Amino acid sequence: MNQFDDYVKALDPDVRASVRKATTNVARARERALSVLFEDAESARLRAMEVKSHVLDNLRGYLLRLEERCVHNGIVVHWASTADEARILIGELCLGAGGVGETVVKAKSMATEEIHLNEHLEGLGLEVVETDLGEFVVQLDHDTPSHIVAPIIHKDRHSVSETFQREGLGPQSSDPATLAGQARDFLREKFKRAKVGISGINFAIAETGRLVLVENEGNNRLSTTAPKVHIAVMGIEKVLPRESDLPLFLKLLAGSATGQLLTVYTHLIHGPRKAGDLDGPDEVHLVILDNGRSKVMNGPYREILRCIRCGACLNACPVYRASSGHAYGHVYSGPLGAVLGPALEGVAGVGTIAKASTLCGACEEVCPVKIPIPAMLLKLRSELKQPRAPWLAFQQAASSQRAWSLATASLPVLSSLPNPWTANRERPQRQGRDFRRWWDERA
């Protein structure tokens, strides 16, 4: 057994059905959206791949340019080489802005999930509130996100209602709009009170020092404008060269992630509030996070850093559809996570999740930046420490035709013994004639 089989077994049939339905629907919507957005989606993906590869090849230069433009715009830039550095830095910024007991509102951010920021801030005595509806439910349930775009893909409205009722947000309801209203009322008070808003970043433009955020709920807008201090956290790979790169990436991200033609909100953050502005934070901080990415840059999994976190590979993946995101046991789930997790943290730790793939290639086929995920999963497997004896025996059998014929002749017999194959499947049986005998007899 492995963790994936455990999750498949433990998954409530309704939950599995809804994960399958949700991922299938988004996968279909993605295809429709891309066909509307682009005359030739394939060449759009190719261009996006080229831009991201170019960024990785010139990353240092673009990051320094980004820093320079951000500083010019009044954004304070911080560099964090590890998760720990980032946590400490952000904690100090939060305490400086408010102090113990103050409220910090958070817009959805995988980078902050990656560095486990919430636990750290709570440890400092801060109240941290996730404001993305899905992330909010996850936080109330002391759960973890099971999808990088749709964090509660493993829950339905009934379980959300139970949670809200338990937490005193409102009476039981099965109406999604009512439930969203309950969360909205609760969160609105938090936005009013919060001294700090923390967000991720979808793209940062080196040319202008502009931070780009996309969302559908409006909570990012409130998180980044209502509090006095906005802290944005981005991985080093999030930089794009020019403003003119944005249309391509905004369309590819919205289409690939949710099947939308464009997200409901697109924020272009140019810096703190200026004299005469009606709203906006007094301070904007940008935390540029490495946390293992430089190491990945110089290794065989460099191309995974092209990822724009759209989640299309999760939706397309048969393993993800069957087991859901928690089975991966990592912040980043699905095919992306099966590569990025081990690439960032080392094969020795979480490398075995690279085995949780049929290598069907659906992930690569839908990836907006054409990351060769199956080839990377294969490479990761080759780096796993595994017992060699079974494969040496296999190699021995394959090294001569006589040994091979003995082995293949014994397979139909061996397969009649109890084995993992026959736990849920009938054993394969020799069907019809033996090819080699037929070949010899006709000669």
Place this chain on the structure above:
Amino acid sequence: MRVQLLLTCLCDAFYGEVGIASVRVLEHLGCEVAFPKEQTCCGQPPFNAGDWASARAIAERCAGVFQEDLPIVTPSASCAAMLAEGYPMLGLDAPQVFELCQFIDEVAKPSSWPSLPSPVRAVFHRSCHGRMLHLGAVQERVLGLVPNLTLEPIEDADQCCGFGGAFSVTHGGTSVAIGSAKLDALGAPTPERVVSGDAGCLMHLDGLSARSGRVLKFSHVAEILAEAL
């Protein structure tokens, strides 16, 4: 035209008829088929499992069994993809290899095919290794040549069957969950036959179908083409 048959280990062990059908199909197309008898495995099982030293040793042996200047044809997108895509990842030259339908579509290019003796309503399962070969709808196109054969559309035709080689055993529960969803989709138009181009998919789906009490009949593409001869 002379071609060499790569039988594949599954046809060697279980599905001899698929190999026989492949030879008959190729001969119908006017090919002279050679079968290098020293062939064993292409090396994919250890390659996918991550033991690349074993995979390389087997791949080198396999490449040596075949003549360099003659195309290899195999009734498996999976084995063809191993030779075409896997060998270069192991640092070896890719042999000149075609999946059976790919060979028919790209090289032999028949304009027609003999008719099946009686009408058959079938569904087609595209094996995922066809993606790596960029086969697209090649296999469906070739089957489309066969009079009396109707291919019914199915939901989510691009989804994997969950076989995945060793994955089917190392992650058996997940593999079976994926396969059950695939069988639901394949069985929905109540076809007379489920057709696919890879024995791995067929072995997994057939075994799962039989165990779960479904009544589905499975055939390899080569068998359908040969049935019409």
